[in-house]
Amino acid sequence: MRKKLGLLAVVFAAGVLSACTIIPPGKVGIKIDNVGSERGVQNYTLSTGLVFYMPGLSSVVEYPTSVQTAIWTASPHEGRAVNEEIVFNTKEGNSISADISISYQLHADKVPAFYVKFRSDNIRTFTDTFLRNTVRDAFVASAANYTIDGIMGKDKEKVLGDARVSVNKSLADIGVEVIQLGYVGGIRPPESVANAINAKMAAAQDAMKVENQVASAKAEGEKLKAHADGEAYANRIVAASITPQLIEWERLKIKTAEIAKWDGKVPNVMAGTTNPLILSDK
Numbered sequence: 641m642r643k644k645l646g647l648l649a650v651v652f653a654a655g656v657l658s659a660c661t662i663i664p665p666g667k668v669g670i671k672i673d674n675v676g677s678e679r680g681v682q683n684y685t686l687s688t689g690l691v692f693y694m695p696g697l698s699s700v701v702e703y704p705t706s707v708q709t710a711i712w713t714a715s716p717h718e719g720r721a722v723n724e725e726i727v728f729n730t731k732e733g734n735s736i737s738a739d740i741s742i743s744y745q746l747h748a749d750k751v752p753a754f755y756v757k758f759r760s761d762n763i764r765t766f767t768d769t770f771l772r773n774t775v776r777d778a779f780v781a782s783a784a785n786y787t788i789d790g791i792m793g794k795d796k797e798k799v800l801g802d803a804r805v806s807v808n809k810s811l812a813d814i815g816v817e818v819i820q821l822g823y824v825g826g827i828r829p830p831e832s833v834a835n836a837i838n839a840k841m842a843a844a845q846d847a848m849k850v851e852n853q854v855a856s857a858k859a860e861g862e863k864l865k866a867h868a869d870g871e872a873y874a875n876r877i878v879a880a881s882i883t884p885q886l887i888e889w890e891r892l893k894i895k896t897a898e899i900a901k902w903d904g905k906v907p908n909v910m911a912g913t914t915n916p917l918i919l920s921d922k
């Protein structure tokens with residue numbers, strides 16, 4: 641009798657354990673009824689903890705509410721080992737590509753709607769297919785409003801911002817919110833466009849260099865002109881100050897200085913010869 645009771649207890653315990661599941665932190669669950677008039681997804685979520693259900697008659701599906709991340713690149717060494725770069729066209733029709741990273745989160749209250757749409761709890765499949773396609777379409781729509789020069793320069797972040805707004809709007813009904821959307825590295829234009837952009841940048845740099853040289857030469861010329869104008873002005877002042885009276889005064893000063901230096905002796909000179917001979921008085 642005791643053995644039978646023990647066996648029944650084991651069977652009962654096994655039944656209870658098979659009819660419950662534990663939802664771990666960072667996840668929520670939804671209960672799906674497989675029979676009855678109310679069959680389908682219950683419109684509320686099951687929070688963390690022990691959840692009871694009837695195997696066969698119902699089931700519980702879990703979804704993460706923690707932040708999920710993904711990266712789509714051309715490199716086989718990042719993300720999946722296939723080329724997943726996002727390709728889109730500019731306003732002129734130029735095809736460009738970029739590696740994109742994304743972080744998103746499921747809102748717990750919208751998880752039932754998420755399940756109804758995808759009928760799967762495989763978040764990775766959702767990320768690599770539906771979400772990536774939504775992001776690509778958003779970039780295609782956004783980039784079509786900008787030129788190649790703009791996307792490679794000042795409008796780069798505008799394209800990204802427009803795409804993020806579009807993605808969040810598209811995913812709002814299923815409770816998916818994009819927290820981060822960004823470029824991984826630079827945007828890659830076609831080789832011909834890249835060469836043209838580099839040539840344009842080089843020409844702009846050369847033009848700026850020439851402009852700086854012209855400005856420097858102009859400044860130096862103005863400096864020299866100012867110096868010359870200053871000297872000319874000084875010379876005019878000096879010339880205007882030279883009068884006959886001043887000249888006579890300077891001549892008298894020179895003569896006075898010569899007289900002051902004379903020792904009173906008159907040099908002796910022998911006349912009648914071709915070369916006068918000065919005789920010493922010694």
